[in-house]
Amino acid sequence: MKVIDTIALVLIIIGAINWGLIGLFNFNLVDTLFGTMSVVSRIIYSLVGLSGLWGFKLLFDNK
Secondary structure, eight states: OHHHHHHHHHHHHHHHHHHHHHHHHSOOHHHHHHOTTOHHHHHHHHHHHHHHHHHHHHHHOOO
16 A cells, blocks of 8 residues: 555645645646646546545555
């Protein structure tokens, strides 16, 4: 499960950076790179959202 945790964390960070850029500069990096609501953009947004949900599991893991 360590690999999926790492992938989820990377996607959460990408999502956070994208939201930071949107909030600070009104610049959406994902849309700029892959097109506004293109299939690829929608996949990325979906993966980031799923990773955010997976983050709840990471938050409550006993290590």
